Structure formats: C-alpha cells, structure tokens
Amino acid sequence: MIKEFLKKHWYKYVLGITCLVVVDLLQLYVPRYVSKVVDHLRYEKPDLNYVSIIIWSVIGIAFGMAIVRFFWRYFIIGASRKFEYLARNILFDKLLSLSMSYFDVNRSGDLMAKFTNDLQAVRMALAQGVVLSVDATFMAIMTVIFMGSFVNWRLTWIAIAPMPGVALVALLFGRLIHKKFMKAQQEYSALSEITEETVSGVRIIKSFAANDLMHRLFNERSMRNYKTNMSLAKVSSLFFPLMTFFASLSYVLALRFGGAMVIREQVSLGEFVAFNSYLGMLTWPMMAFGFVLNVIQRGRASYKRIMEIMKEKPHVVEPDNPIKIESIEKVEFRNLTYRYPGSTRDVLKNVSFSFTKGNMVGIVGTVGSGKSTIVKLLAKLYPVERGKIFINDVDINDISSQNIRNLIAFVPSEAFLFSDEIQKNIAFAQDTIDFEKVVNYAKLAAVHEDIEKFPQGYKTIVGERGVTLSGGQKQRVTIARALYREKDVLIFDDCLSAVDPETEERIISTLREKYRDKTMIIITHRLKVLKDADLIIVLDDGKIVEMGNHEKLMQQEGLYYKMFKKQLIEGELRK
Numbered sequence: 126m127i128k129e130f131l132k133k134h135w136y137k138y139v140l141g142i143t144c145l146v147v148v149d150l151l152q153l154y155v156p157r158y159v160s161k162v163v164d165h166l167r168y169e170k171p172d173l174n175y176v177s178i179i180i181w182s183v184i185g186i187a188f189g190m191a192i193v194r195f196f197w198r199y200f201i202i203g204a205s206r207k208f209e210y211l212a213r214n215i216l217f218d219k220l221l222s223l224s225m226s227y228f229d230v231n232r233s234g235d236l237m238a239k240f241t242n243d244l245q246a247v248r249m250a251l252a253q254g255v256v257l258s259v260d261a262t263f264m265a266i267m268t269v270i271f272m273g274s275f276v277n278w279r280l281t282w283i284a285i286a287p288m289p290g291v292a293l294v295a296l297l298f299g300r301l302i303h304k305k306f307m308k309a310q311q312e313y314s315a316l317s318e319i320t321e322e323t324v325s326g327v328r329i330i331k332s333f334a335a336n337d338l339m340h341r342l343f344n345e346r347s348m349r350n351y352k353t354n355m356s357l358a359k360v361s362s363l364f365f366p367l368m369t370f371f372a373s374l375s376y377v378l379a380l381r382f383g384g385a386m387v388i389r390e391q392v393s394l395g396e397f398v399a400f401n402s403y404l405g406m407l408t409w410p411m412m413a414f415g416f417v418l419n420v421i422q423r424g425r426a427s428y429k430r431i432m433e434i435m436k437e438k439p440h441v442v443e444p445d446n447p448i449k450i451e452s453i454e455k456v457e458f459r460n461l462t463y464r465y466p467g468s469t470r471d472v473l474k475n476v477s478f479s480f481t482k483g484n485m486v487g488i489v490g491t492v493g494s495g496k497s498t499i500v501k502l503l504a505k506l507y508p509v510e511r512g513k514i515f516i517n518d519v520d521i522n523d524i525s526s527q528n529i530r531n532l533i534a535f536v537p538s539e540a541f542l543f544s545d546e547i548q549k550n551i552a553f554a555q556d557t558i559d560f561e562k563v564v565n566y567a568k569l570a571a572v573h574e575d576i577e578k579f580p581q582g583y584k585t586i587v588g589e590r591g592v593t594l595s596g597g598q599k600q601r602v603t604i605a606r607a608l609y610r611e612k613d614v615l616i617f618d619d620c621l622s623a624v625d626p627e628t629e630e631r632i633i634s635t636l637r638e639k640y641r642d643k644t645m646i647i648i649t650h651r652l653k654v655l656k657d658a659d660l661i662i663v664l665d666d667g668k669i670v671e672m673g674n675h676e677k678l679m680q681q682e683g684l685y686y687k688m689f690k691k692q693l694i695e696g697e698l699r700k
C-alpha cells in the first residue's frame with residue numbers, strides 16, 4: 126500500500142524535504158547575524174545603520190522561514206493525510222469484499238481500531254517520522270558544522286560531549302513512555318467498552334438489580350486506568366528533567382571552556398553568544414532521534430496490522446468466468462453436508478430438496494437445527510463445495526454472488542436499521558427515493574400506520590439520533606425495505622418473531638396473495654403461517670426429518686404434527 130502510494134506521490138516528499146532543509150539552513154544563519162551585532166555593539170562608535178541592516182536581515186530570514194515552513198508542512202503533512210484518506214477507502218472497500226466468516230471471528234472493536242488508531246499511527250510515521258528523521262539528521266550535522274567552522278572546533282567537541290546522553294535518554298524513555306502509553310490506551314478502551322455496554326444494556330442491568338456488580342466492575346477498570354496513567358505520568362515527569370540535565374551539562378562545559386576562550390580572546394563575545402544558541406538548537410535533534418524511532422516503530426507495527434486485513438482472502442471465491450443468470454427458476458440442494466469455515470461440527474447433514482419459481486417454501490425445525498444456514502448458503506454468504514447447491518441447474522460456485530444477491534430480497538433475523546430517516550431505510554441503497562413506493566411497501570409490511578403516528582412520519586430518524594422503534598416495528602420496516610427491492614425471490618429468516626402471531630399471519634398471507642409469481646422462502650417458528658406453503662422442510666439437528674406440504678406433514682404425525690398441535694393449544698390458551 127505504502128509502496129504504491131510513494132510511487133505516485135514521491136515528488137511531494139522531495140519538495141517537502143527540500144523546503145525543510147531550506148528552513149533549517151535559514152535557521153542556522155540567525156545566530157551568526159546575532160553574533161555580528163553583539164560584536165559590533167562592543168565598538169566605541171557602533172554603526173547603527175549596519176546594526177539595523179542586520180536586524181532587518183534577521184526579520185527577513187524569519188519571514189522567509191515562515192513561508193517555507195508553510196510549504197514543507199503543506200507537502201509532507203498533506204501527503205500523509207492523502208495517504209490516510211486513500212488507505213481508509215481501500216480498507217473500507219476491502220472490508221466490504223470480505224466474507225461473512227471474517228466478521229464472525231473478528232471483533233468489530235478491533236476492526237475499528239485498525240481504521241482509526243492504526244491508520245493514524247501509519248500517517249504519523251509518514252509525516253512526523255519523515256520530518257523528524259530528516260530534520261534531526263540534517264540539523265544535527267549542520268549545527269555541529271556551523272559551531273565548529275564559525276566559532277571553534279575544540280569548543281564544539283567539548284560542549285557536545287553530553288549530547289549523546291540526551292539522545293540515549295530520549296531513546297530509552299521514549300520506548301518506556303510508548304509502552305506505558307499503549308497500556309494506558311488499552312485500559313482506556315476497556316473503560317470505554319464497559320461504559321458503552323452499561324449504557325446499551327442498562328435495561329438488563331436494572332432488571333437484574335445488578336447495579337452493585339456493575340459498579341464494582343467499573344471501579345476495577347477505572348482504577349486500572351488511573352494506575353496506568355499515574356505510571357505514565359511518573360515516567361514522563363522524569364523524562365524532561367533528565368533531558369534538561371544532560372543539555373545543561375553542555376551549557377556548563379561551554380561556559381567553562383568557552384568563557385576562558387573569550388577571556389583569552391580566542392573566541393569573540395558575539396561568537397560565544399552564537400555558540401550558545403547553536404547548543405540550544407542541537408538539543409532538539411537529539412530529542413528527535415529518540416522520538417523518531419518510536420514513531421516509526423509504532424507506524425510499522427500498525428502497518429502490519431492493517432496489512433492483515435489487506436492480505437485476507439474472501440472465503441467465498443468468485444468464479445473467473447461467471448455464468449450470468451437472469452432469474453431464479455429452480456433451486457436445488459443435493460446431499461449437502463455443511464460445516465462453517467474453521468468449525469469442526471456439521472450443521473447440515475445430507476440435506477437434499479428442491480423448489481421452483483413461484484413456490485412458497487417454509488423452513489421450520491428445532492432451535493439451532495440449521496434453518497438460517499440454508500438461506501445464508503443460498504445467498505452465497507458462506508462458501509460451499511461444488512456439486513451441492515444449484516440454481517437453474519448451474520452450480521452456485523459458477524454464479525457470482527453479486528448476481529445471486531441482485532435477484533433476491535433477504536430479510537435476516539436481526540432487524541438492523543441505519544440511524545437515518547425511515548424512508549431512507551426503506552429505500553436503502555437506492556439513489557432516489559420513490560415516496561409512493563415507500564408508502565406502498567410500508568403498507569404491505571403493515572407498518573405504515575405506526576410510521577404515520579410519528580410526528581415526522583417517514584422522515585423520522587431511527588436509532589440513537591431519533592426515535593426508538595419497537596422490535597416489531599423495526600422488523601416490519603426491514604420487510605418493507607426488502608419489498609422495495611422488488612425482487613422475484615423473497616427470503617424471510619424468522620424476521621417477524623417480534624410481532625404478534627396474527628399480524629405475522631396477516632402480513633405473509635397478504636404478500637402471498639399479491640405475489641403469487643414470486644418465490645417466498647420463510648423461516649418461522651409459527652407453523653400456522655405456512656399452511657398454504659407448497660413445501661415445508663422440517664429440520665432437526667441439521668437433518669431433514671420431514672418434507673411436504675401442511676396436509677401431508679399433518680398426516681405423517683411426526684415432528685411437524687407435534688409442533689403444530691402444541692402451538693394450537695398455546696394459541697387457544699392465549700385467547
């Protein structure tokens with residue numbers, strides 16, 4: 126990623142570094158001019174014109190430095206920001222291209238950290254890292270040259286003797302501070318995590334009367350956060366005094382030996398003043414050496430973490446020469462035994478069934494029996510071996526996932542809505558909103574009346590920035606969203622569990638009435654909804670135990686019959 130970036134944007138670094146070197150050189154000339162003024166003022170009749178020319182020159186240099194400084198920042202910081210922008214976009218696209226299994230095993234907090242902290246660390250390495258290393262090296266060498274050639278080489282070697290101490294302290298403490306800082310960051314993340322979970326889980330916490338427990342947990346983490354920050358503060362407090370100690374040693378040596386040279390008139394007073402300014406200038410590059418190593422080290426570690434995402438291969442491999450299908454006429458599962466990537470347990474065992482366009486297919490069964498897995502595989506959300514799933518008699522592996530997903534409208538069991546207007550949620554992923562269509566599908570999903578009751582109707586914002594919808598309302602909005610796509614295959618994965626049984630039945634039968642020609646795959650725990658289904662697949666522990674329509678399954682008096690009877694009695698009892 127960085128290589129490609131530098132290939133395109135290298136000239137910004139060349140321009141930026143040139144400006145940086147110019148600023149450093151200009152800066153080095155200031156003490157020389159000051160020394161001239163000091164020496165001149167010692168004359169009995171100083172030429173004030175000469176002094177004012179020099180003063181104006183110094184002002185000119187300062188002005189020039191300000192301008193050139195703007196440009197080096199513009200080029201180098203600008204380039205690093207550009208990298209951050211491009212890398213973030215590449216990462217985002219990569220993330221969207223990864224299979225579901227990637228998200229099953231990677232925590233969202235960690236992914237967020239890669240998008241924020243890690244990218245920032247790489248950017249810092251490309252900005253501060255570059256600036257500090259060039260600045261520190263160039264300034265250190267040039268300052269020593271200026272000190273030696275314009276003042277005195279012997280005095281220079283004596284005075285800079287303690288400077289490696291400054292670099293060493295910066296390096297060692299820099300590392301320690303970095304380690305402590307990372308620890309403090311971790312503790313802070315843990316603290317934020319518990320705060321966020323407490324806020325989102327406040328209802329559960331209160332209903333379980335778990336306030337004391339949460340308080341204890343929070344206090345523990347808060348204390349750890351406090352302690353790591355205190356430890357960081359202690360190290361930082363030692364850092365600067367130690368640095369200034371070594372730096373002042375240089376001044377002491379300069380004063381002792383330089384002072385003697387001034388008295389012996391080996392060095393002029395002006396030169397001695399300039400020498401002290403140069404010493405001050407040398408402290409910064411020494412400190413920078415320590416910092417730069419840390420910035421680059423951190424950047425490298427973060428870059429490695431970012432590249433982990435970039436190297437990730439999607440589990441669902443897209444075909445090289447995909448076969449394009451225009452509609453889903455037939456679906457067939459042939460002896461499918463399936464286990465999720467990285468898992469050792471078969472969640473579907475020898476599953477075979479087929480259905481054709483226009484069928485209403487119900488998938489029912491015990492909890493965790495593999496119902497959702499079937500539809501997720503059909504939508505190509507997870508990889509499946511060849512020869513197991515066919516659409517229009519074409520192996521699913523020969524059809525691109527985009528092609529399949531463009532032909533189906535999938536409503537997953539978790540009703541996820543974006544924090545945006547309801548109408549935008551319904552017309553999701555469309556460039557324009559056809560309001561009439563939005564209302565039409567909201568009516569079909571039996572949520573129109575609920576939406577109308579909100580003061581801002583379809584413009585109501587959902588979620589944190591707006592109103593909180595009930596579980597049932599959310600589910601029905603997600604159905605309207607799927608209907609809005611106007612696809613020939615509708616998949617409802619237990620997506621009406623939070624509405625009452627009567628409403629679920631009403632929604633499904635209205636949809637069936639209206640869309641006789643559409644294929645509907647419905648996963649549900651309420652069997653009554655499937656009375657008109659053409660095919661009902663009954664699963665238990667990954668195996669199809671029964672299959673057929675409602676009448677046939679009732680006659681068999683197996684698992685379906687038992688579940689149906691039980692639900693009938695429960696329904697009666699509710700009345």
Ligand SMILES: Nc1ncnc2c1ncn2[C@@H]1O[C@H](COP(=O)(O)OP(=O)(O)OP(=O)(O)O)[C@@H](O)[C@H]1O
Binds near residue numbers: 468472495496497498
């Ligand atoms: N991404 C995954 N990785 C590994 N195992 C999984 C994954 N998703 C589901 N499983 C496992 O596969 C089995 C079947 O899950 P699935 O969600 O298909 O069941 P289900 O019949 O839809 O369940 P429910 O009725 O509770 O919604 C479960 O044992 C589950 O733990």
